[in-house]
Amino acid sequence: xxxxxxxxxxxxxxxxxxxxxxxxxxxxxxxxxxxxxxxxxxxxxxxxxxxxxxxxxxxxxxxxxxxxxxxxxxxxxxxxxxxxxxxxxxxxxxxxxxxxxxxxxxxxxxxxxxxxxxxxxxxxxxxxxxxxxxxxxxxxxxxxxxxxxxxxxxxxxxxxxxxxxxxxxxxxxxxxxxxxxxxxxxxxxxxxxxxxxxxxxxxxxxxxxxxxxxxxxxxxx
Amino acid sequence: xxxxxxxxxxxxxxxxxxxxxxxxxxxxxxxxxxxxxxxxxxxxxxxxxxxxxxxxxxxxxxxxxxxxxxxxxxxxxxxxxxxxxxxxxxxxxxxxxxxxxxxxxxxxxxxxxxxxxxxxxxxxxxxxxxxxxxxxxxxxxxxxxxxxxxxxxxxxxxxxxxxxxxxxxxxxxxxxxxxxxxxxxxxxxxxxxxxxxxxxxxxxxxxxxxxxxxxxxxxxxxxxxxxxxxxxxxxxxxxxxxxxxxxxxxxxxxxxxxxxxxxxxxxxxxxxxxxxxxxxxxxxxxxxxxxxxxxxx
Numbered sequence: 001x002x003x004x005x006x007x008x009x010x011x012x013x014x015x016x017x018x019x020x021x022x023x024x025x026x027x028x029x030x031x032x033x034x035x036x037x038x039x040x041x042x043x044x045x046x047x048x049x050x051x052x053x054x055x056x057x058x059x060x061x062x063x064x065x066x067x068x069x070x071x072x073x074x075x076x077x078x079x080x081x082x083x084x085x086x087x088x089x090x091x092x093x094x095x096x097x098x099x100x101x102x103x104x105x106x107x108x109x110x111x112x113x114x115x116x117x118x119x120x121x122x123x124x125x126x127x128x129x130x131x132x133x134x135x136x137x138x139x140x141x142x143x144x145x146x147x148x149x150x151x152x153x154x155x156x157x158x159x160x161x162x163x164x165x166x167x168x169x170x171x172x173x174x175x176x177x178x179x180x181x182x183x184x185x186x187x188x189x190x191x192x193x194x195x196x197x198x199x200x201x202x203x204x205x206x207x208x209x210x211x212x213x214x215x216x217x218x219x220x221x
Numbered sequence: 222x223x224x225x226x227x228x229x230x231x232x233x234x235x236x237x238x239x240x241x242x243x244x245x246x247x248x249x250x251x252x253x254x255x256x257x258x259x260x261x262x263x264x265x266x267x268x269x270x271x272x273x274x275x276x277x278x279x280x281x282x283x284x285x286x287x288x289x290x291x292x293x294x295x296x297x298x299x300x301x302x303x304x305x306x307x308x309x310x311x312x313x314x315x316x317x318x319x320x321x322x323x324x325x326x327x328x329x330x331x332x333x334x335x336x337x338x339x340x341x342x343x344x345x346x347x348x349x350x351x352x353x354x355x356x357x358x359x360x361x362x363x364x365x366x367x368x369x370x371x372x373x374x375x376x377x378x379x380x381x382x383x384x385x386x387x388x389x390x391x392x393x394x395x396x397x398x399x400x401x402x403x404x405x406x407x408x409x410x411x412x413x414x415x416x417x418x419x420x421x422x423x424x425x426x427x428x429x430x431x432x433x434x435x436x437x438x439x440x441x442x443x444x445x446x447x448x449x450x451x452x453x454x455x456x457x458x459x460x461x462x463x464x465x466x467x468x469x470x471x472x473x474x475x476x477x478x479x480x481x482x483x484x485x486x487x488x489x490x491x492x493x494x495x496x497x498x499x500x501x502x503x504x505x506x507x508x509x510x511x512x513x514x515x516x517x518x
Contacts, residue, residue, distance in 0.1 A: 007293050071339035073346060078372070080499065082339065111499070115491035116377055119388055127385055128376055192492065 038089035044153075044162045045090060045219065047178070048185045048207070051149035052216025055209045056095065059136060066097035067106040067220070080107040090162055102133060109221040114192040117214045122195070136210075140198055144212040146182055150175050186211045189218075229275035236267040347501065354503045359510065366511025369504055373496060382515040389490060392515040395440055396472060402434035404489035410468075412487065413480040417455050417467040424451045441471050473516065478509040 005012045045053060056062070069075050071082040083106050088094040112120075116127065121139060124131040154170050156162040167178055183202070189211050190202040198208050240263050244251065251257050288301040305313075324330055354361065371380060377389040384391035391398070407430070409422035425433055429448035436446050441460050452470070457463040460471035469477045482505055485495035500508070 003291065003293065071335050073339070073343050076339070076343070077499075082336070111373070111494050111496065112376070113492040113494055115388070119385075127388060129380065 035085040036089065037086055039084060039086035042087065042089060044156075044164055046185060046215070047146060047149045047153050047168075047182050048144075048212050048215045049219045050152055050216075051144040051146050051182075051207070052209075052212035052214070052219075053095075054149060054152075055139065055144060055213045056216060059139070061105070062095050062097045064099065064101035064133070065103065065105045066100050067094070067104065068096040069104055069106050075104070079104045080110055090156075092156060092160075105217070105220055107221055109218045112217070114189055114214050114218065115194065117217055118193050118195060118198075118210070121210055121213070139209040139213060140195055142209045143201070144207045144209045146179070146207060146212075147175065149212075150178065150182075183207065185215065189214050223279060225279050226272070226275045229271035230268070233267040233271040237264055240264070240267075350501070351503065357503065357507070362507040362510040363514060365504065366507035366509070366514075369500065369508050370511050373499065374508075377493070382512070384490075387490065389493070390488075392473070392512055395438060395516065396470065397438060399434040399438040401489045402437045402470075403430060406430045406433065412484055413468060414484050415462075415467050415480060416465070417463075420455070420467075437470055473509065473513045475506050475509040478512060479505050482508070 005015060067083075069079045069081070069083045076082055087106075088096075119127050120133075121136045123135050124133040150168070153162075153164055153168050157164040157168055158170075167174070167181075183205060186202050186207045190199050193199065193211075193214075195210075198210060201208050202211060240260065243249075244260065249256055251260060286301065288303045291300045291302050294300070354365070357365070370378075370382070374382075377385070378392060379385040379389070382392035383394070390401075405420070406425055407422060409420045409424075411419035425448050429446070429451075432446035433448050433452060436443070436449060437452075437460065445458075452460070455463070455467040456470050457467075460469070461474075462469035462476070465476040468480065479502075481493070482500060483495060483497045486493045
């Protein structure tokens with residue numbers, strides 16, 4: 001039989017594939033199926049948080065910040081509890097990052113607050129004297145794209161059965177009906193902020209990117 | 222022994238001499254078992270590498286192959302149907318048996334857990350930390366407190382503890398500012414989890430509140446305003462919080478720092494998150510020692 005396989009490279013390749021595929025299935029699949037499920041009690045991102053996540057991606061925070069705390073004492077002392085894979089179940093895509101020019105942000109919501117983020121994004125060196133992070137002042141004037149975030153929520157609800165409530169439905173009408181909820185969430189954050197332009201914009205029904213981003217960062221716990 | 226083997230062993234000898242020179246140059250201590258084992262390993266590699274290759278090169282020069290040829294050949298290159306040499310076959314079988322033992326009994330595939338390793342490491346470290354620092358002296362606490370402050374507190378309170386010009390509580394300029402006292406009097410407080418319970422809003426109003434705020438912010442010096450009686454019933458006449466029943470408004474103490482670290486606080490300036498599971502009691506004590514030392518006169 002082995003001489004036969006040696007003479008028939010095609011079937012030899014099929015045999016190799018079967019062996020490796022089987023090994024892969026039994027080692028990868030059971031663990032994957034278990035750890036890819038959302039943690040008990042994990043809530044999907046709200047629409048405002050999703051908009052903030054999009055700002056995070058757009059401004060490439062991931063280039064310098066990771067979102068994955070490894071189970072080493074040095075890391076858990078500084079950043080908090082190590083990360084579990086089930087925590088990323090609603091992250092599409094996940095933002096683990098691969099480089100820490102700045103600190104890890106996976107639990108930044110536990111030890112930083114709205115007003116700190118506001119000071120820091122406006123002028124990082126005002127709170128962290130040695131910081132090399134650039135200022136992100138444009139986030140205070142740019143308006144966050146809530147419609148896209150809403151569409152994303154609708155999509156993941158339909159495609160991946162992400163447990164959003166019944167009020168997230170396709171269509172412009174449903175979006176218009178949902179908008180006040182997003183605004184109410186934004187108002188809560190703006191109430192803790194000091195920047196007048198941001199407060200005015202939120203009062204006028206517009207949500208600057210910084211508000212969405214802070215909602216997202218506060219959510220990272 | 223032919224010329225090839227002699228040459229190879231000579232080469233190995235040169236390598237061993239080179240290794241010895243390095244050991245001499247770098248003053249490596251061979252009485253350390255790890256160094257000794259490494260040295261023996263280096264010698265073994267030199268002798269085996271050259272000895273074995275010399276043997277096989279010599280064999281290739283003289284050997285002839287024999288046996289029945291297999292049917293198939295590749296561009297004229299054929300294959301003998303010889304049996305596998307016994308030594309190879311037995312060692313192959315041996316590795317299979319060893320492999321089964323290794324994966325099931327020796328070092329089972331599911332026996333390692335990164336989280337388990339983390340648990341053990343942290344537990345061992347914490348036990349050691351508590352044992353070393355149970356009765357730490359003031360200087361140790363001060364130093365420990367400073368390093369904790371610089372990591373955990375400085376991002377908001379500033380490296381000097383001055384609150385970064387109003388962005389967070391100022392530890393240098395007295396205990397609390399007038400603005401903060403007024404805000405607490407106006408809103409009450411039920412955040413720090415003191416035994417005395419919630420502080421109701423509007424305990425004093427108007428001029429009384431102003432007087433109290435000026436007195437407390439001024440470091441509780443001079444004549445006590447009459448309205449302070451409303452505060453004294455919980456915080457004590459000296460403002461020290463009646464041995465930890467209520468917040469110490471006169472000074473920083475370990476009790477106050479512990480309550481704020483544990484519960485966080487939303488006050489006149491902004492919100493401070495809780496840091497409850499990020500510090501051990503010893504670390505909080507150290508932090509309190511350091512924060513007390515920040516207060517300028």
